[in-house]
Amino acid sequence: MVNIGPNGRKKRPGAVVLFRSILFLFLLLSSSAILYGTAVNTRAVRDLAETSMESTALALSTSAESALRSGGNRAEGEVRNILSDRVVAYAMVARKDGTIVLHTNPSMVGGNIREAGLGEWLRTGKTFGRRIMLGTGLPAYEFNYLLHRPGGDPEILRLVLHTTRADRILSDARRMWWIVGGVLVLLWAVGIALDRVFARHLRLQAQVERRERLALIGQMTATLSHEIRNALGSIKGYAQWVDERVETADPKKKGLAAVLQGTMRIESLVNDLLLFSREETYSVQPVDVGVLVHESMAGEASGWKGEVELDPGEGTVVSADPEKLRRVLANGIRNAIQSMGDRGHLRISARPDDRRVEIRIEDSGPGIPESEIPRLFTPFHTTKADGTGLGLAYSKKTVEGMNGEIDLANRQETAGAVLTILLPNAR
Ligand SMILES: Nc1ncnc2c1ncn2[C@@H]1O[C@H](COP(=O)(O)OP(=O)(O)OP(=O)(O)O)[C@@H](O)[C@H]1O
């Protein structure tokens, strides 16, 4: 959908909204998929790491049990051999009463595991494993297994395994989250950049189309105005010729004056039109704002009775075409005075920053009604009986042609309007 804005600028909200929605949906779906996939993987890795510890412990326990079941003199040595695996931190066999009968650290044999809940566990006899912390501060996995030796009471086989390998897998899985986080940030950054590029592309395209349309309208208007001006020249010349030959008392004199006044009005309108529609060439150079403001004031406000305050700053210089900027200032001053009538307060100021200079023409008139604001810069929009409504349209065209910006708004603190012109700072 293509809408034409109040300033003749094309808007494509439909395309932008559609692109944004699709992009946002894509980003949301892909982010959710990545997050879900990573969460599932992490859980699977964690389960796998725990299961692998449990399986190792179970395998070692059953091997130790079958070695003990086989009995004989070499049984204990064989069990020690099995339990000397690198993953085993320590292992022990204890009687029901907790007396240690076998330990990977021989000095512990004869000691006792005094532990609450041991009797309860022996009654249920269920194998179980849990994570513990060793006295050295290292994490470990404790596995309790009920041993059945032929002809004897059940005994406790406790295996404590190092968890280094499983923990490494888990920390790798945790690191995955950082990588996924980085990928997501990158994905969203690319998405946002794409959105900006697309919006910019649409804006530039709209500008190009608008310029082309305006150029076509300009050509047509220029041709038409030219023809009208030529024809008008003959009418005016003939009316003046007749007027000079008619006596003052002649009643025809009144009619001739009306014809002459009408032709002059059409002439000024056609001149404005020609000025607005012609293809501009800019002779940009450093222009002293103070000098131009004083000249424009002398031309537009010399007989005005209101208060004037000029504050263009010391040596404020802009990059502009002096003739075009003079016309823009003149129209701004004329508009301000026309809005105030005979009396009021007119303030013209200029403030430079590093890049640009802001010129403000402020008046104490009635300001602009809300409904007028969108149409201010539209060609031929005027609220004046004798206005052509081309002043601001021409100003916008030329200020933008000089790489500047222009805006007309109501003043914030007091009544009245302010015309703001931003132009490149020449300093
Ligand atoms: N300072 C202001 N205060 C209030 N309204 C303003 C002011 N400046 C402009 N306007 C409004 O904006 C309209 C358009 O201004 P613009 O300069 O384009 O045309 P114009 O002054 O009506 O005619 P032209 O400049 O062609 O003689 C004006 O008719 C007026 O309604």
Ligand SMILES: [Mg+2]
């Ligand atoms: Mg005007």
